[in-house]
Amino acid sequence: MATIRETLDQLISDALSQVSGIADCQAILVPASRPEFGDYQANGVMSIAKQLKKNPRELAAAVCDRLESGELVDHFEVAGPGFINIHLSDNWLASRATALLDNQAELVQQTARPETIVVDYSSPNLAKEMHVGHLRGTIIGDSLVRILERLGHQVIRQNHVGDWGTQFGMLLAYLQQVSDDLDSLSTELEDLEAFYRAAKEKFDADPEFANQARNSVVRLQGGDEQSLMLWHRFIEESLRHCEAVYDKLQIRMRRSDLRAESFYNDSLPGIISELEKQDLLTVSQGASCVFLPEFQGKENEPLPLIVQKSDGGYLYATTDLAAIRFRATELAAERVLYVVDARQGLHFQQVFAVARAAGFVAPECRLEHVAYGTMMGKDGKPFKTRSGGLIKLIDLLDEAVRRAFDLVSARSPELDEETRREIADKVGIGAVKYADLSKNRTSDYVFDWDSMLALDGNTAPYLLYAYTRIRSILRRQEDGAEASITATSAIAITTAEERQLIVKLLRLPEILQTVATDYYPSHLCTYLFELAGLFMRFYEACPILKAEPPVRASRLALARFTAATLSEGLDLLGLETLEQM
Ligand code: ARG
Numbered sequence: 001m002a003t004i005r006e007t008l009d010q011l012i013s014d015a016l017s018q019v020s021g022i023a024d025c026q027a028i029l030v031p032a033s034r035p036e037f038g039d040y041q042a043n044g045v046m047s048i049a050k051q052l053k054k055n056p057r058e059l060a061a062a063v064c065d066r067l068e069s070g071e072l073v074d075h076f077e078v079a080g081p082g083f084i085n086i087h088l089s090d091n092w093l094a095s096r097a098t099a100l101l102d103n104q105a106e107l108v109q110q111t112a113r114p115e116t117i118v119v120d121y122s123s124p125n126l127a128k129e130m131h132v133g134h135l136r137g138t139i140i141g142d143s144l145v146r147i148l149e150r151l152g153h154q155v156i157r158q159n160h161v162g163d164w165g166t167q168f169g170m171l172l173a174y175l176q177q178v179s180d181d182l183d184s185l186s187t188e189l190e191d192l193e194a195f196y197r198a199a200k201e202k203f204d205a206d207p208e209f210a211n212q213a214r215n216s217v218v219r220l221q222g223g224d225e226q227s228l229m230l231w232h233r234f235i236e237e238s239l240r241h242c243e244a245v246y247d248k249l250q251i252r253m254r255r256s257d258l259r260a261e262s263f264y265n266d267s268l269p270g271i272i273s274e275l276e277k278q279d280l281l282t283v284s285q286g287a288s289c290v291f292l293p294e295f296q297g298k299e300n301e302p303l304p305l306i307v308q309k310s311d312g313g314y315l316y317a318t319t320d321l322a323a324i325r326f327r328a329t330e331l332a333a334e335r336v337l338y339v340v341d342a343r344q345g346l347h348f349q350q351v352f353a354v355a356r357a358a359g360f361v362a363p364e365c366r367l368e369h370v371a372y373g374t375m376m377g378k379d380g381k382p383f384k385t386r387s388g389g390l391i392k393l394i395d396l397l398d399e400a401v402r403r404a405f406d407l408v409s410a411r412s413p414e415l416d417e418e419t420r421r422e423i424a425d426k427v428g429i430g431a432v433k434y435a436d437l438s439k440n441r442t443s444d445y446v447f448d449w450d451s452m453l454a455l456d457g458n459t460a461p462y463l464l465y466a467y468t469r470i471r472s473i474l475r476r477q478e479d480g481a482e483a484s485i486t487a488t489s490a491i492a493i494t495t496a497e498e499r500q501l502i503v504k505l506l507r508l509p510e511i512l513q514t515v516a517t518d519y520y521p522s523h524l525c526t527y528l529f530e531l532a533g534l535f536m537r538f539y540e541a542c543p544i545l546k547a548e549p550p551v552r553a554s555r556l557a558l559a560r561f562t563a564a565t566l567s568e569g570l571d572l573l574g575l576e577t578l579e580q581m
Pocket of ligand 1: 120123124125160161162320323338340
């Protein structure tokens with residue numbers, strides 16, 4: 001089923017084409033900026049008028065004449081330099097809201113064209129502990145996956161973890177030095193970060209050890225059984241660390257979603273020979289490179305994508321070429337999203353271009369780098385510990401929960417400890433996730449405890465609290481004598497506040513459509529924040545429990561609808577709601 005915006009778009013685009021005689025005109029619909037201006041506004045008339053050298057207001061008037069008000073639209077009007085304001089019909093709004101209330105599965109409309117979409121997200125490097133650099137991709141990717149799935153797409157998650165390469169030789173060599181007994185491995189790797197640091201220090205300081213590390217890589221890559229077994233154990237241990245983070249963050253990433261870099265090892269020689277066969281390879285200083293004319297450096301020098309080093313070793317890019325081919329062919333992806341740090345932008349542009357040039361992906365398959373900015377500390381520098389090290393993700397999340405617990409305890413000391421802990425879990429984790437999701441994805445983002453945990457503003461605590469308030473209104477009603485009144489209720493519009501709230505509630509499907517197109521979950525955050533604000537305004541202006549029975553039932557139904565929409569939206573962001581806070 002079409003969203004309201006799509007229906008209006010079609011209606012007005014057609015009328016504009018008929019009146020102007022230009023095929024395929026675009027109505028360009030946006031929500032109205034103020035209630036006086038109606039509910040939606042069409043901005044497409046101006047550019048068509050310009051093309052035809054006509055007065056835009058006159059053209060807009062002619063389009064309005066052609067448009068008939070019907071069930072959906074009460075009236076159209078010309079505004080400003082040639083906008084068309086659209087006022088929806090109260091009856092239609094009320095009956096649509098009532099219909100949805102009885103059928104909450106339809107709160108989100110399914111896409112008319114389901115696609116197979118591969119989403120590569122989180123994808124940490126297993127040599128080290130997950131750190132804050134992986135937080136954004138993990139959170140944003142998970143929300144996008146939830147939204148795309150909810151819209152009816154077939155989503156395939158791919159956790160492209162880094163589990164191969166020279167670092168692993170170093171780690172295995174170090175592991176063999178510090179313990180020759182495999183059973184103590186878990187203990188050794190308990191603090192993966194410290195382990196990595198120690199290995200690296202030794203590697204840099206001790207040439208003999210560096211030599212052993214290099215031999216260890218050779219043995220590993222040569223398929224030596226003992227080395228492979230040790231490597232497996234290491235990877236297993238490191239994955240358990242990641243999974244602890246996923247659990248804490250409530251990230252829906254499973255073992256079956258794992259497709260590590262090493263998975264592609266056997267297909268790497270084939271990638272090189274295929275590029276060669278297609279005359280795309282150039283040897284430059286011993287390394288095999290692909291030069292494409294569209295990639296140039298600062299001095300217009302050609303910029304290569306290196307796919308094989310002079311010693312025969314493969315690179316990050318080679319694996320990505322193999323992965324892209326696998327996704328496009330074996331997984332039959334129609335779209336592939338890479339939720340990865342913006343600093344890898346050039347890498348992906350090059351990989352996408354080479355993959356297309358080599359025919360690894362069909363032209364109609366969409367490839368998108370869903371880039372995100374760097375996480376900064378309050379001082380404006382990349383987020384680090386006081387001593388300058390990277391903060392472990394797991395520690396950061398524990399701190400979020402601790403801080404939330406202190407806040408809840410200060411605010412609601414009457415709640416028993418278990419309840420406060422439960423609240424702190426959801427609020428603390430929710431705050432970290434929401435702070436990230438609500439910011440502009442592509443900008444760098446300042447991590448700030450105080451603002452993410454604030455009870456007012458566009459934050460998780462504010463939204464979670466708004467939800468608990470609505471739930472408590474509903475509970476009070478249900479406890480009352482006339483509980484049956486909520487069962488069958490028709491939503492009616494008697495005030496401007498009710499009307500505005502309904503128009504907003506009915507917009508959820510278009511918001512999700514937008515996120516599924518441009519991959520900015522912040523649209524959904526802004527929407528939920530505004531929705532909660534409109535509910536509060538409605539609640540202040542329109543008495544619920546004291547109203548006459550039919551109005552009261554309608555208002556309670558609106559409260560229920562708002563609660564359902566908030567919980568749906570928060571779930572799609574990966575946040576869990578609470579009944580009290
Ligand atoms: N492991 C990489 C990192 O930590 C991210 C991998 C992203 N995905 C990809 N297909 N390259 O930076």
